[in-house]
Amino acid sequence: MLTVGVLNISSSYNTDSLNGYISIDQGNRRGFTLSKEIPYHQYIAKKREYQALQDLRNGDWTSNGTTCWIIGAYESLYCDTCATDIGSMRGNSTKQYYFVLPGWHIKANSLSFHLPDSAMFYMKHGQGYVSAPVVTQEKINGNTHSLHIKYKDVPVKFRYNRRDDFVMIPVSLQGYNVLYGVVIVVGILLATWMLYMVFEFVKFTIAISKSSIFTGQNIFRLKLIALTLLGLPTATFVLNWLLGLAFSSYFAGTVSMKPVVWQHWWILLSSGCVFLLLYKAFRRGVILKEENDLTV
Numbered sequence: 087m088l089t090v091g092v093l094n095i096s097s098s099y100n101t102d103s104l105n106g107y108i109s110i111d112q113g114n115r116r117g118f119t120l121s122k123e124i125p126y127h128q129y130i131a132k133k134r135e136y137q138a139l140q141d142l143r144n145g146d147w148t149s150n151g152t153t154c155w156i157i158g159a160y161e162s163l164y165c166d167t168c169a170t171d172i173g174s175m176r177g178n179s180t181k182q183y184y185f186v187l188p189g190w191h192i193k194a195n196s197l198s199f200h201l202p203d204s205a206m207f208y209m210k211h212g213q214g215y216v217s218a219p220v221v222t223q224e225k226i227n228g229n230t231h232s233l234h235i236k237y238k239d240v241p242v243k244f245r246y247n248r249r250d251d252f253v254m255i256p257v258s259l260q261g262y263n264v265l266y267g268v269v270i271v272v273g274i275l276l277a278t279w280m281l282y283m284v285f286e287f288v289k290f291t292i293a294i295s296k297s298s299i300f301t302g303q304n305i306f307r308l309k310l311i312a313l314t315l316l317g318l319p320t321a322t323f324v325l326n327w328l329l330g331l332a333f334s335s336y337f338a339g340t341v342s343m344k345p346v347v348w349q350h351w352w353i354l355l356s357s358g359c360v361f362l363l364l365y366k367a368f369r370r371g372v373i374l375k376e377e378n379d380l381t382v
Contacts, residue, residue, distance in 0.1 A: 141248065141249075142164065142165050142179060143165060143166055143168065143208070143209050144164075144207060144209045144245065144246065144248070145163070145164040145182050145184075145245045145254075146162065146245075146246070146247055146248050147162055147163040147164075148160055148161070148162050148247070149161050149162060149163055151184075151186070152269055153186055153188050153269065154269045154270075154272050155273075155276060155322070156187075156188065156322060156326050156329065157186065157187070157188070157265070157269055157329075158185075158188055158252075158269055159183075159186060159262055159265040159266040159268075159269050160183070160186050160254060161181055161182075161183055161262060162181070162182050162183075162254075163179040163180070163181060163182075164180055164181070164209075165179035166210075166212060182245075183256070183257050183258065183259055183261065184245060184255060184257060184262070185254065185256075185262075186247075186252060186255075187252055187253045187255065187326075187329055188250075189322075189329070189346075189347045190252060190253040190326070190329070190330060190337075190342070190343055190344065191246075191251045191252055191253065191341060191342070192206075192216055192246060192253075192340060192342075193205055193218070193340060193342045205218045205219070207242075207245070207246035214241070214244060214245055214246075215242065216239075216242050216246075216341075217238070217239050217240075218237065218238060218340065219235045219236070219237055219238075220236050220237070220238050221234070222235075222236075240339075240340050241338070242336065242337065242340055243255075243256075243336040243338075244256075244333070244336045244337065244341075251344075253333075253337075255336060279314070283310070283314055286307045286310060286311065287307070287311060289307065290307045300368060300371040300372045300374075301372070302372065304368055305365060308361055308365035309365045311361045312358050312361035312362040312364075314358075315358030315361060316358035316359070316362065317358075318351075319348070319351030319354050322347060323351070326343055326347050327343070
């Protein structure tokens with residue numbers, strides 16, 4: 087059992103990897119206090135109320151928007167001075183508009199145990215901050231350690247969506263409208279292309295079932311499917327990397343590309359390699375068929 091002393095909050099945590107105690111100073115990023123004597127259901131209600139307030143202050147109350155592939159456009163409510171009266175929040179809030187980067191999020195801490203809000207974004211007087219832990223470690227007895235954790239506030243130019251876990255770049259209303267249209271067009275184009283690929287694959291299987299195997303059309307279909315399966319994950323990674331490079335001055339070293347950007351793309355890459363091998367095999371078959379036709 088670890089006793090965790092946090093500025094304004096005290097809690098206890100179980101861990102198998104550490105014995106001793108952790109002292110945590112969260113600096114100025116917390117203004118929320120709870121008595122540990124209150125019933126659990128009241129604690130949950132207070133926590134939700136506080137989180138709703140924090141979401142509004144951080145510009146995290148999304149009222150409209152969409153994402154597609156590597157970009158998105160969001161419209162959110164923002165109120166830096168709202169109190170905990172949930173009913174009055176919307177009336178006192180203003181709208182902000184964002185260019186969304188779904189492939190980027192705040193870096194998690196590298197510690198081997200859980201910290202409450204280990205790396206957290208928050209707003210104060212219109213300025214965004216990422217608060218991350220700086221840890222000093224002290225040995226006490228054997229494997230028992232005392233950890234002293236102080237949160238460092240790094241000012242940043244971006245905003246952060248806690249629920250969807252992505253970075254948002256503030257833009258004007260005009261920029262939001264243009265970006266929203268671009269996202270819709272990109273989504274339609276991607277959906278159309280995917281349907282076209284499915285249609286071509288169906289036509290390929292029908293042609294095979296009719297013994298029309300080594301034809302120029304089948305070669306074209308296999309090549310197109312292979313290039314799509316190989317190109318989509320490659321383009322996703324490269325374009326996300328370029329977006330990160332373009333907005334590096336906004337990030338201040340506090341964000342990283344999400345693992346999901348490349349983590350599961352191996353399925354498409356593997357499938358693309360299979361179709362590429364099929365394309366080469368069918369192309370060779372067509373060449374042999376043509377040579378055989380000329381010989382006859």
